[in-house]
Amino acid sequence: MPSVGRRHFGDYSPQTQAKHAILRKYFCAYVSALERNVDAFHYVDGFAGQGTYGDDLPGSPLLAIGALTGLVKPAAVTLVEADGRAFEKLEQVITPHLAGLADSWLVHAEFEAVIDQVLARPIYTRYRNVATFAFIDPCGVKGVRMRDISRLMTLRYGECLLFWNYDGLNRWLGAVVAGSHPTERLVDFFGSRPAVDLAIECYRASAQPRRKEIELRDLYLKALRDSTGAAFLLPFRFEAAGKARTSHYLIHCSRHPLAFRMMKDVMATATTDFATVGVFEFLRADEIGAQSSLFRPALDNARAAILNELRGGDRAVRTFTEKWVERPDDFLTGKLYRQELLQMEAEDLIQVMDSRSGQLKPVNQRMKGPRPTLGPELIVRAVAGRNSAT
Template sequence: MSSKSDREHFEEYRAQTLAKHTIIEKYIYAYFNILKGQGGDNLVYIDGFAGRGTYDGPNGPVSGSPLRALEKIASHPGLAKKVTTIFIEKDKKLYDQLVRSLKDFHSKHPEIREPQWGNGEFSEVMTQQLDSLEKADARIAPAFVFVDPCGVDGVDFNVIARVLKSQAKAEVFLFFNIEGVRRILGLKDKMGPTLAKLLGSEARAKELLARVEACSSPDEREQAIMMFYEDLLRTQTPAKYVVSFRVEKEDRRVTSHYLIHAAQHPLGFAIMKDVMWGVGKTAEGKGGLALEQASSVPMKMLFTPEWESIRQSILAELKSGMKRVSYFAVELVQRSDNRLCSKAYKAALLELEKEGKIVVINKNGVGVASKRPMKNGVMTLADEYYLKLP
């Protein structure tokens, strides 16, 4: 049974919850459309910690992740009949409310496949399903799996790895409760089984503890935890493309949690970074892979170090000669070690052009591309154009 605090989670709809849900609905729409276009006639969306389906908002119920996902799927006739949705919730009270919400939604949207639901712990339910598929000599269809626990309990690394290994087009979007991980690590030899399950083994939990104890500051410890978990995903699963989105506490300048996306294809990696960047909010005011809340203050910064580093990296790349926009907006962003996205690169390129620090050349590689289409009052920058230093 879930704790009372798990149920209380749905009694308030917060800015960080909205950011998480916005990322999900924007990304799965793109993800499923790409797979549909590749001939995918059976696609799967799995919400492993579905909750009750709604939150309490100031003006009434607000759709939670199950309903927001269904709304996005139902909005596209091409997806409605191709996406199977599965919702898992272990708390019986929340589960009963969830089922009512799902049934009500389907009665109003009969064009979608009827949602499926299960009462149990995510790891146990998924293990049963994967076992059944293996016995039938089958595998899961291309799937987007949302793993969103209220705390740390219930997340099993080995199950996540098994899902990714069973389907080359499977992806995972995970709520990583770093605050809870820090708390467990603080118990040292009394950590219990939760962290070992999250990391996949007791040996990994001990290794992470040793790495964290060797750090000299809170920031170093946080970085060590995230690097350890991201490296596990990259080395112990087929998901070579991993990106994390940092969420800050509302009242303190410390991290609350991360949202981690693990994909097996560079295109999904690039699209997710664009989505996260658009949802992100930082003190620099340029978007980003973070939702800063306590740190994000309405003031003009004289110097934005992260943004300036992006600009300088572009200028450094162009020192070797003329390059296409697609080199930055497509090729670089699909590299597994690059955390930047297409939106960031193009915004920086347009800034540099306006300042006269780079020149945009026509698509044929000859002449300055000074006359280009405008969109919302801003000059566009298609991938086919070329770039060079003045």
């Protein structure tokens, strides 16, 4: 690779690349899923950055603009950046790309200072059904307020993708406990005083770092669900580069099962070890195998749950691959359920039947080239005597 290219990618960490891949793929899917149902789109980047990495690798605003450009439906972007130099660069980079968009707004400000104006953009009076997607991507924890996320989530088709900085939160809690930081900003972050009290209690009580992380994450997810009404929350874990610990999460917040399902499929493609681990996380290539996952039992649990379900009788494949994946607490994808069912069939734990004839349809009758298929309409049945959910 020429030295300039190397410098570019040096500025652009694998974690940032994965974050951008998730944003770009999901936002494209969001736009095409909604294009027929809405009148307009509004992309909000509350912590927009300087527009590019290195000289020309696109940052989040350009990725979103790429998905909106050329749509038949009108679209606007609002980009907020607090740092003066970064804002100048952002303006230079973005302005040439705004021609095809309506009512876009680039603003040099703190996100919390302009949230009222963001929610009162002309696009909301001009069009009735506006789909709003917000990317909340701060460097740390400061400036992220639960009430702002709540307001974005109450908008029609409102969704947020939030960078949740676990490292930063951990340090902040430490400083609050040590008495060197006030708690008020944490109340903004968690949305309520009782939630902060629980977080402080958890920080003090948990000696085991991974336990503490899971408890704090789940506490935040609960606060997010309670405050925003987002039934579907999907966290994607990022390891700190070169260290066996979590740096941050991307959390997708939505109120719609289809959005949840689409984001799971996108996150699965960005997951280093998804097929074997079945969890949403990103590890750098050189870190794979160096540590165990926080959630490794996910696939074992899925298998036990499938067997348990089949105790109640035969089920269509789509029960698992289409219905279960839309349950808010189910973090597996349809592809993964299909893969698990095929594996269970190979181990003689289940049989597959044709839905119309009720006859067995073994795997050799369902091959497509070298691969076995498992259509959603097929029926699965537990093999008698082998249906142990333990």
